[in-house]
Every structure is written in structure tokens, then in C-alpha cells.
Amino acid sequence: MDVEVVRAMLNQALAEARSRGANRITELHLVMYDSSQETEAAIRKTLDELSSNTLAENAQVITRPAPSRFICWNCCGLRFESDDPQAVCPNCGQAGLLVPADVTFALDHIEVA
Numbered sequence: 001m002d003v004e005v006v007r008a009m010l011n012q013a014l015a016e017a018r019s020r021g022a023n024r025i026t027e028l029h030l031v032m033y034d035s036s037q038e039t040e041a042a043i044r045k046t047l048d049e050l051s052s053n054t055l056a057e058n059a060q061v062i063t064r065p066a067p068s069r070f071i072c073w074n075c076c077g078l079r080f081e082s083d084d085p086q087a088v089c090p091n092c093g094q095a096g097l098l099v100p101a102d103v104t105f106a107l108d109h110i111e112v113a
Contacts (some may be wrong), residue, residue: 001047003050006065009105009106013025017110018055023112024057024110026112028047028062028110029063030061030082031063031064031066033099035065043104043105064108065098069081069098069099070098071097072092072096076089
């Protein structure tokens, strides 16, 4: 697992929590594009190490598998999911392109207290 990718996601979550004036992050909701148990375990382990002494310490990590993953490179950069292999962007109607295979997860949202 690339520690820097997990660190970037955690920094994004921490910035959002701070912007909300939160005391702590209670839940990190992740979309898993790589559904292997090894990848999920590596993300959880890395998050546990990186979140020590932060607002995300002891946050529950909740994952959900994603169907096919797409991004609109036509106009808006929207990331979206679809079971259709020829998915179209819900914003502009243009064909979406598959997100690269090395993108294994994404932060969906956080819950804070």
C-alpha cells in the first residue's frame, strides 16, 4: 500500500473535519475499487498508524465495494460509478473513462463529532 496515497486521503478528511469545526472524526467512509482483503487490510493498518494523535484517531473505517468506476474527462472531472461498461457522465452525457487500476480506493465522506 502506498503510504503517501493514504496520507493524502487522511489529510483531505482532516481538512474537512477542521472546516466543520469538528472535535474528531468518528467514521471514514471509503469506496473500494480493489475489493481484495489484502488491500483493505493494508489501508486499515496504514490509517491506524497515520491517524495516531489526529482528529481521526480511532475513527471507524467503513468500506463499500464500488461497481465499475469512471471519470468524466470531457468537461467536469466527475467521478461516478456504473454497472454499465459504456457508462456516460450523468452531468454532460459524454462517455466516461475507466479510472486507472492503480486507484484502489477513494474517500466518500466522513462523519464527525
